[in-house]
């Protein structure tokens with residue numbers, strides 16, 4: 001088990017007395033290596049959940065266990081520095097994370113802090129930029145001279161530069177264009193498959209994570225109301241809507257088409273190509289002939 005919440009309730013110190021807790025009796029077990037997507041409407045507790053992963057926030061009640069660390073109210077955090085190296089958190093707003101005068105210094109900050117020489121840290125910064133698709137020519141720039149999307153990639157690069165075992169990212173694809181979003185998620189997925197890491201991503205776009213994530217967590221009012229796989233989640237349309245998300249277009253298309261032709265749509269989350277193939281096969285079964293090869297996939 002890499003992350004485990006045991007009956008965690010959290011109240012912000014500055015919250016009004018009668019405000020509902022930001023996390024309410026949360027129980028969560030994430031077994032690694034895994035890619036987990038967290039969904040939920042604004043204010044449902046997603047950021048607060050992530051901030052418990054490396055002890056930035058600590059439970060008011062209950063315990064968070066991450067790797068071999070235990071995070072609880074009033075208990076001194078054992079090796080907080082080491083915990084923050086092993087569990088990286090990319091904040092919702094990159095400006096909360098970028099504070100040095102150049103992008104390079106920002107990305108080198110973690111590696112230097114954890115003992116790399118200046119030369120090693122610079123090499124790591126360049127390598128992580130190339131890996132993530134951020135032009136290394138931007139390294140000498142001020143982080144605030146970067147576009148919103150570049151700032152976000154720089155914030156992700158700064159966290160990945162120390163090679164954490166768990167990476168939690170709060171809406172990492174906001175302000176990226178569709179191709180960069182897909183590329184970033186594909187790269188994060190490869191960290192799970194090739195490096196055995198656990199990735200937790202907050203997203204409002206079910207469409208972009210549905211085929212990338214292994215598991216989905218849905219939050220409502222500080223509580224976890226769903227934790228399961230894609231096929232199970234896609235059966236819960238109301239829950240998806242309450243989370244401010246919507247069914248992926250390929251799923252909607254297949255379902256409407258299946259209903260119109262009175263056939264059973266395949267379970268799970270199809271790609272656009274798989275949905276087109278389902279449509280083609282259904283039409284052919286009804287005697288419609290497609291132009292050879294159109295929509296057909298081996």
Ligand SMILES: Nc1ncnc2c1ncn2[C@@H]1O[C@H](COP(=O)(O)OP(=O)(O)OP(=O)(O)O)[C@@H](O)[C@H]1O
Nearest residue numbers: 012014015022040041042043044045046047048049
């Ligand atoms: N620093 C704070 N002080 C007091 N209350 C806070 C603080 N930060 C968040 N909250 C409250 O805690 C609850 C959960 O907030 P959180 O930011 O975790 O939600 P979220 O699901 O990440 O929202 P969003 O999608 O808008 O980022 C909300 O009711 C919010 O108003």
